[in-house]
Amino acid sequence: MSATDSAVTAEEKKVRVCYIAGREESYSRTRMILHGLRRAGYDVVTCLPADRSFKHYPNLLWDFIRKQRGCDLVVVGFYGQILFPFVWLLTRKPILYDVYISTYDTMIHDRGKGGSGGFKAKLFWWSDAISMRLANRIILETVDHIRDYATKFRVPESKFFHIFLATDEKVVARRQQKESNGKFLVHFHGEYAPFHGVQYILKAAAALSDQNVRFQIIGRGITYERDMRLAQDLKLKNCTFIDWVPFEELSDYMARADCCLGIFGDNPRTLRVLTNKVIESIAAGKPLITAKNEPVQELLADSESALLVERGNPQAIAEAILKLRDDPELRKRVAEQGHLVFLKNCTLDTFAKQLNTVIEEMLN
Structure with a gap:
């Protein structure tokens, strides 16, 4: 059944879905789920905040009380751990949960906000466990x-x-490469967070300071100040740092690049994530370098559709960059194979079709 068939099926049944989440409509995961639901043909009503602040939650729940009454199914999106118990109490409709990210893993394993056996850790663990146990079905991006x-x-x-991450191929698309002044341009975009391992990218940049390689690094986040101090200590002159750019402009920056970078952190969370930037890189038809982990290997093969390196290893990142720079045929093959993987597994049509499959199972 094609995604178009899925859309027709949903419209014939006139299925209405109420989507409630803790992140605003412009947030990447919110945008993806809404695209998927609408592309599958569902009539979607939303309960969304203006921004990520918890102060919006009371109004969100009041909005949900009014809007969920005429709906056939509820989707709780990210960030949903705090909202979920209230949503469950307020509806008798089946609930699909897009858990996306674990509070426990993020706060304990990535950000170090407490020991694994402490009170905070137990609180974070229960927020994940309760929300997942109350859900009728849960979607996640990898089998691992x-x-x-x-x-x-x-x-x-x-x-x-299981539904792989997706991105809008009309926004993040293959484009003709723009001039980069004769230098090999390496691109990274994303949050400055421990599991992304920006510090290792900066150390790789330092190792390549005399190799005619430049880096453009886009984003902000909790490790930004620490990483900027490191950049100063390393006296980096081959890096351009750019604040967040609108999602719609991301392709313009990626089109300039010769290759893209994924994640490289050395904490436990790095072992468990695929990340949007990996999908966006192969959607843009760029050769990708990222840390080797089980989730990535469910989608990509080393030296075929990506170059996979040891996490937390700046020398491995630098060597992979030089390998791509010095081998145009490898660069072309990895880019093309990565893009084929994207077209098969990670388009919005594929995402919508799989989302429709799980919703139909829940309703039938």
Whole structure:
């Protein structure tokens, strides 16, 4: 069944979905889920905040009370852990949960906000466990992630449904490469967070300071100040740092690049994530370098559709960059194979079709 067939099926049934989430409509995951639901043909009503602040939650729940009454199904999106118990109490409709990111993993394993056995850790763990146990079905982007969450939070594996991350191929698309002044341009975009490992990118840049390689690094985040101090200490002259850019402009920056970077952090969270930037890089038809982990290897193969390196290793990043720079045929092959993987697994049409499959299972 094609995505078009899915859309027709949904419209014939006139299925109405209420989508409530803790992040605003412009947030990448919110945007993706809404695109998927609408492309699958569902009539979607939303309860969304203006920004990420928790202060909006009371109004969100009041909005939900009014809007969910005429709906056939509820989708709780990211960030949903705090909202979920209230949503569950306020509706008798089946609930699909886009858990996306674990609070426990983020706060304990990535940001170090407490020991694994402390009070905060238990609070974060229960916020994940309760929300997942109350859900009728849960979507996650990799099988490895599903196995990890099922074990860690004691949730039946059968409750999960695997859907790879996706991006809008009309926005992040293959484009003719723009001039980069004769230098090999390396691109990174994303949050400055421990699991992204920006510090290792900066150390790789330092190792390549005399190799005619330039880096453009886009974003902000919790490690930004620390990483900027490192950049100063390393006296980097081959890096351009850019604040967040609108999603619609991302392709313009990626089109200038010769290759793109994924994630390289050395903490446990790096082992469990795929990330949007990986999908966006192969959507743009760029050769990708990223850390080797199980989730990435569910989608990409080393030296075929990406170059996979040891996490937390700036020398490995630098060597992979030089390998792509010095081998145009490898660069072309990895870019083309990566883009084919994207077209097969990560387009919005594919995402919508799979989303429709799990929703139809829930309603039937």
